[in-house]
Amino acid sequence: MHYLAATNDLPQAEARMQRLAATAPGNQGLQIDYAALLQERGLPRAAERQLKAAESLEPASLQLERQQAWVALDLQEWRQMDLLADDVVARSPRDLNTQRLARAREIHHLSELRLSVGKGLHSDNPVSGTHDLSFETAIYSPPLADSWRLFGGHRFAEGNFEEGKGSRRQLFAGIEWRPRDYWGELELSSVNFHGENKPGVRLSAAHDVSDRWQLGGELERISQQTPLRALRNGVSANRGEGWLRWSPNERREYRFSAAASRFTDRNRRQEYTLSGKERLWQTPWLTLDLQPGLSASANSRTDTAYYSPARDLAATAALAVDHTLYQRYDTVWSQQLLAGGGSYWQKNHAAGAITVLGYGQRLRWNNVVDTGVMLTGISAPTTANVKTTSPSLLMQIYGFKDDHAEHDPAQRPDASHLAVPYLQRAC
Structure with missing residues (x-):
């Protein structure tokens, strides 16, 4: 055994x-x-x-x-x-x-530092911008009264568009609650975009119904998911999301989410995403996972300064390999390979192919440091008026203390985010 x-x-x-x-x-x-x-x-x-x-x-x-x-x-x-x-x-x-x-x-009982950096190394996509950069850093206090932690940090994003550079700066602070079967965060922030500061609020929660089922949701004023190009043109969005996750064991996981956004230019957006993981093969030093995804969205307005198709649909599948290069006690050095593809369709236009290739390395040291870098190349359809594909090279660096990050997908680097159309996320 x-x-x-x-x-x-x-x-x-x-x-x-x-x-x-x-x-x-x-x-x-x-x-x-x-x-x-x-x-x-x-x-x-x-x-x-x-x-x-x-x-x-x-x-x-x-x-x-x-x-x-x-x-x-x-x-x-x-x-x-x-x-x-x-x-x-x-x-x-x-x-x-x-x-x-x-x-x-x-x-x-230690403090926790989380850091992630994303950089677009090459892109000729006129929608998502060029030379984009984003980073987020947050620090969590040691536990207070068992289930509470204070946190604070900074987020930044910028990209170049045809009409000029767009940027977003956000200072935030809040409190986290972690009793048995529940998790929640309340965050207050100051968001700077389009030359002005506005207050932001985020409320996130999750509930472990059982070992296999988990549900949660999020409400956010001036959502982090607002396209940077929209912020560049003075348009922000409030967003609400609900999700359901099923994971019977370590080899299988599926997650469905539905979200609605209200933009200040009166656009209404609905988004639906189904993503998953199926373990195909595993040895002591290597795992091979299939990560399928399906996503769709709808917008009430298409005459916007940011990418906003009336209807779109994306279906993707990726093979993710995790290979352990070195392990000694609680120190693990591994490499990740990613290869995927799919199809993207939007109303009144032919479907186009999505191709993704990625390589990364990850180091986990003494159960207190978890850091890595991922280089990803993406080829995806561009705008409704430009039917070619646009190769993009992205680099992500992440790091955090390995401590109960399962409620926040951003703290579990993998390929499941590929289910969301790249243009929808980046533009």
């Missing part, structure tokens, strides 16, 4: 461990190992139930308390995690597994 888990054959390992645990219900060690495997597959609530059943066999077991602490950390049961970790550390301070748990708790 340990061999199967070590070689990433988790489905087979779970099936065998489940049979062993069922045939030996009095063996607490087997029950704990089964719970650990469930947690590794992204099922912490199932692991919690398994550990609760095993607790009746020997409530004071050190191995049991240690595993319960790990599960409590995944479930955002912060106080329970602290109590269990305190007891485990007091009873076995020199045990390597205990020291690993103590280190995880120490990391949880």
Whole structure:
């Protein structure tokens, strides 16, 4: 079983461990190992139930308390995690597994820095602009009263268009709430665009319905999704979004979202996106995922200064390879390969091809640093009046402390964003 888990054959390992645990219900060690495997597959609530059943066999077991602490950390049961970790550390301070748990708790109580930078290295697309640059930095405080954190930061974006350079600057601060099964952020900001400052507000929330289902939404005044070209021409948008995510295990995930935007030029936009991940192949050092995507949008106005088709539809699929180059304890250096394509259609125009190629590297060090760089080349249809394709070369640099980023897709770099038409995102 340990061999199967070590070689990433988790489905087979779970099936065998489940049979062993069922045939030996009095063996607490087997029950704990089964719970650990469930947690590794992204099922912490199932692991919690398994550990609760095993607790009746020997409530004071050190191995049991240690595993319960790990599960409590995944479930955002912060106080329970602290109590269990305190007891485990007091009873076995020199045990390597205990020291690993103590280190995880120490990391949880640290501040967190998030940083991402995107740069357009080459593009002749007249809609999305040239030499575009964007970055975001945010710092989160250590936890306050278990479930709260303060945060603040800065966002910036700029691009060159036919009518001149457009830019957006945003200073923001807010509070994050993370109790069990919930996550939320309230953010207040000052947004500078088109030569003036305006107040912005964002409210984001998510709820873990079960191990497999998660739902959430976001309301934002002066949305970050407002096209930069719109801001360049003094047009902003308020946006609301709702989403539903299904992930039965670590090998499969699908997410559906629906959003509506109200622009100050009276344009109304609706957007629908379905994206997913299917694990096709996995070895101890390599994974191969299929990442399909489907998206559609509609706009009430097409006579705008920014890209705004009456109707459009994009269907994409990408193969994503993650290859571990080096691993020693909690330090992992890996490379990512991305190849994808699809088709983009808009009302009254023929469909055009989308092609994506990418390469990146990622370094995770000691569970406190997660950083990488991704270089992506995209060929996509341009405007309604220009039916050729436009090759674009984009570079993204990201970095953050690896601590409960699952509620924010931006903190999980992958190719799922390719489901959204490149022009819709960039223009």
